[in-house]
Amino acid sequence: MTTSRPVKTLPQRAGLGLKPEHYKTILSDRPDVGFFEVHAENYMGAGGPPHRYLEEIAALYPLSLHGVGLSIGAARGLDKAHLARLRQLIDRYRPQSFSEHLAWSTHETGFLNDLLPVPYTEETLARVVAHVDETQQTLGRPLLLENPSTYVLFADSTIDEVDFMATIAQRTGCGLLLDVNNVMVSAVNHRLDPFAYIDRFPVELVGEIHLAGYDETTDAAGDRLLIDAHGTSVRNDVIELYRYTLARSGPLPTLIEWDNDVPDFATLNAEAARADAMLSAAALQHAKGRAA
Structure with a gap:
């Protein structure tokens, strides 16, 4: 288990992914955004314009650091050099949150440009627990582990996904990190009930929520197939699932993920404003519940 140092938490607001094309707009307009999130791997260089802009923005807004390359579910050991770069980045910016995916993307000496699922077995559970422990010890702080979007199920899985994630959190x-879009994508692809998934998810352990848009096609049988594409506004069914989640959890920091076909900042900010309105409603509802 990690030995943590004091870290401020993200506000219970909507945040946006920080994109280079929006640096100057953010610094000139100072928009009312709860926080910004950056992918850690994009800022692992020593300097240059990305760091110059990030330093200015991090001085104005809370920061969420999201890893996409740690490969925490891989069968091989963690990359010590990558962990060291993560520690340097965290020490430099002291983000309010650091998160990674329950996935793997490395094999032997190669790196795969995708986040691949893991089988939910006791062997995988022990390996992921060890990797989370190592990561937290190296970084000196706890991380948030994100539920995946999946397109296949493993025949040898013996543990339910929610139980798998809850056990990792309990042991480490x-x-x-609850990605509501990922819940919808996986549920539709595997003919499961996304609301039942949320009913079982340990929301008391959630430090951040992700929302994103998906793409839709059909599989060989003609059934719906959702793809976690991050290239559109958040879909209406994901919004309804988000409302349902907030009714259980209360307001939580919520990121709007829009990584492909990135629109102008006003369009992104409108997505954040929509989530902020739902967060405010959830805060009011939970306050009424406590007063009753």
Whole structure:
């Protein structure tokens, strides 16, 4: 279990992914955004314009650091050099949150440009727990582990996904990142009930929520197939699932993920404003519940 140092938490607001094309707009207009999130691997260089802009923005807004390359579910050991770069980045910016995916993307000496699922077995559970422990010890702080979007199920899986993630958190002291879009994508692809998934998810362990848009096609049988594409506004069914989640959890920091076909900042900010309105409503509802 990690030995943590004090870290401020993200506000219970909507945040946006920080994109280079929006640096100057953010610094000139100072928009009312709860926080910004950056992919850690994009800022692992020593300097240059990305760091110059990030330093200015991090001085104005809370920061969420999201890893996409740690390969925490891989069968091989973690990359010590990558962990060291993550530690340097965290020490430099002291983000309010650090998160990674329950996935793998490395094999032997190669790196795969995708986040691949893991089988939910006791062997995988022990390996992921060890990797989370190592990561938290190296970084000196807890991480949030994100539920995946999946397109296949493993025949040898013996543990339910929610139980798998809850056990990792219990054994390591990490928190969880609940990606509501990923829940919808996986549920539709595997003919499951996304609301039942949320009913079982340990929302008391969630430190951040992600929302994104998906693409839709059909599989060989003609059934719906959703793809976690991050290239559109958040779909209406994901919004309804998000409302349902907030009714259980209360307001939580919520990121709007839009990584492909990135629109102008006003369009992104409108997505954040929509989520902020739902967060405010959830805060009011939970306050009424406590007063009753």
